[in-house]
Amino acid sequence: MSAIDRKNLSRPRPSLIFGHMAEDHIGSIATALVVGGGIGGMATAISLTERGVRTELIDLDPEWRVYGAGITITGPTLRAYRRLGLLEPIKQAGAITNKTRLFRFDGTHLHDLDEPVIEEGLPATGGIMRPVLHRIMQERVRELAIPVRLGLTVTALDNDANGVDVTFSDGSGGRFDLVVGADSVSSSVRAIAFPHMGPPEPTGQGCWRISIAKPPGLDAGEFYLGHDNPCGITACSPDSVYMWMLTRHEEREEFMTDDELFSTLQHLLKDFGGNAGWIRDNMTRDNWINYRPLAAALQPRPWSSGRIVLLGDAVHATTPHLASGAGMAVESGIVLAEELAKAKDVAAGLAAYEARRYERCRDVIESSVGIGRLQLDHRPPQEHAALLEGALSRLNEPF
Template identity: 70%
Template structure:
């Protein structure tokens, strides 16, 4: 790639090869910046079930030029989700209108497939990718950042972007005013399984101790998530305990959630993790080092917007770097555009989760979700 400047940067290091890191790398490379992308995993893998893709998230992927592949390899719909009581009784249908003409309203895709789509784009743009690597020291000096890598090598870049998860090494190195995300008191169970025969749209189930939801992710694929109070423990659950516990937790459910309970097997991918969230205090940049994604705006899955916020942040960062001749001005403008929007997602998600823990009214919970998703339809 021929190196050229956008604004006042010609080179960038992206730390973290997940959704936010790849979105940033793609956005910068599309504008001609020489990008190095590093990831701690030597195999650059992704684990997980499906992922819900809301209209705003699809809009962000459209800006990256990837929405057609997502439509082809995932499952997109024209815009509705069903709300049920846990026993299967239908309460209402949430309207999810199209936010742009020709853009699907909502959908889902298996996370490994989405990861592969983005990896393909990274490779097509000839972005340098180095794996099994992170950073151990960062020093802004003049108009660049001196970087020490975990393999002992060094580099210098006009900008370093930390998109390296809730456990961000970049955050720990360069942002002493920030802290680790805080657990919310809920845990999230997920299972990937074939689509129930009567599943025709996404669903939410409320009214029990443990709300759940189902997202269609392909022609014959869904994932179900189940939210429970989190009880800290010393050891991780093995596969057998994950299976038997999740099946038991789904015991009261009817509808398609009940079908999944009755048809799940030990061959299905099942996962559990405690939920944590944080909108990190400003500033989000330190010299020529900046954060995005879970490193600085980690959220819970209640609005299905964590990935969307990370992609948006990568796009906005690249836009502001292109629109400003000063890196400092660009980073300040990026932060100004992103802070309140990300804070709304996180605070709304945590509030919805707390209401679920408090056994709040299902209609109120559904209304909070619908209202927050409506606000996300606004331009970013």
Template identity: 75%
Template sequence: MTGKAISSIATALVVGGGIGGMACAISLAERGVAVELIDLDPDWRVYGAGITITGPTLRAYRELGLLDEIKQFGAVTNRTRLFKYDGSHMLDLDEPALEEGIPANGGIMRPVLHRLMQSKVRALNIPVRLGITVSALDDNGTGVDVRFSDDSTGRFDLVVGADSVFSGVRDLAFPHMKPAEPTGQGCWRISIRKPPELDSAEFFLGHAHPCGITVCAPDMIYMWMLTPHVERESFMSDEEMFETLKELLADFGGSAGWIRDNMSKDDWINYRPLSAALQPRDWFNGRVVLLGDAVHATTPHLASGAGMAVESAIVLAQELASTDDVPAALLAYQERRFDRCRDVIETSVAVGALQLQNGDPSIHATMLGDALHRLSNPF
């Protein structure tokens, strides 16, 4: 990343070492801010299968200087193919090429992406403290006194809460906000070797349980499937998740059918209920500000949750560099991000509602295509 140095703040604490938090720490550090990053996980791990990376998200990662690494260690394609659930081809999604050098879409295994970002954090000599979070924040207008969960303290010119949909920073400093709301859907994911004929992203529509496949490496993919969420009294065992997903795929043809017939109990399978929230303004309180899932949590329907977090991190750094007036910079950040994040969340939730109604797959395709065109606009 290149850009004007930040003179409005000298120090910053970033709470949360996920995609949004790391993107924020990188963006601020590269503009001259002394950043400290903390994460509650003592091992700074990440769980999950692959992650779909749209063209707009790849553009944001280029701003962080990570596009070449994502291309090297992930997979990029230039189309998404839409099928009916039985495997019959519907159309290829009209995905705009943003600019030369940025593929239409791609994917990467989530642990690989985190390792790439962690390496960038370390290369910038950003101090990382693990196994702690914040327990108290005292903002006096010129800085924030922080008490950490290990009873240590610190003072920072800015505190950024990028600590997930369950944000503790949000709970401490933003009483007007509420937890994300369930959408009524759950998401299944499986990581598995690539079907032999697969060469692009694929969606399978027209079924009560739509699914999609993202290529994440030369020989690996992950598949997601969305189903109505039913509350359970206990967690599913690995055996139960395997058998349930196999049954859910019973009607599917094409690559989805191949996955059903070739999946094994050694493949990573996960299920989680979905929730979403666009938190009301203001996204900042004094010198405490939120980004990522802490303030604009979305569902995976547009594959844009990570992209929105990275964009927000970049915009926050840009606005802090544009003025020495910190409140004005935080307001400008909020106003640049609010409507774009709202579009992603509202469209994603609307697509999910259509799926719950087993709606017309052509409407689904149009909603996806239109949203991707809007997201191609500069952030």
């Protein structure tokens, strides 16, 4: 994409309503409601607004917060953020690198992942604190003057050929040409409008995360393999990192106190060398530590019902093994807007969006769950690395 194209992508085009003037075609989209103000929802609201659609965004959290440690941003995810015009602020606020290094759990270096630059001027990989990324996207939403209503979700959706009548959780209502459900793995939109779908399935693993100061000498992302509990480290700023560790899930771990989280994670790291060992020896109870069980689902098709459509974790929830959940959500928001802009009518646009996203999301989810299965089965690290590298190579392909 040329610099001119990227510049034009960042400008709203209010005269264009998906290829037609709104008054000329009853099936065109002039208004949209995005349910869910997370990464996928904001990417969708930005992409629709830049194409002239009057878009509203709602989120259940009255303070529009995000929790969590850092987030790994692979090359494909950075490419998607470049399409949103947000690459530079992410580079400035996060940490960028050109490689990921694989180690045996004891600190023995195995090899470096092949992470080629997939577009000119695009970093290979990086990381950022999730709340910082959230704020960057929120600022873009505000720049575009997208109305945001907080502490709100939907309780009823009445679909017809020309739009959707929406009932909100505060008793108010509205009518929109399109409703997008980007409201997490526990999607209210999915529960209301897609009875053929269900909640994500547990994978048998849980994920530990800790935010901590950057270990001395760390200059790339790191994976530690060959242990029952693989882990990895991602730089999120010049002086901070987050570390994740995957373990077999046990129910008791969902109810740990802060002290139990600290002592358990420190014990889980007892066999590790390298920078993972450094984190074990330098972590304190002041560091943010979190644990959650993992679940994933590629929801069955169709992903749309009339003028209601799903994206992100609501329809393609994955695990963190490929660090691609956020990237898939951003890509889906961009693709949805692109396909609706090209289509002769809404139904064709939604079908094209689903066709373009389904196999790519399937590959990410199946590869991620497959890597987790190898870990649970104690397979050699070389098998993990081969599946990881193959999946990451496919992710580099255009979306």
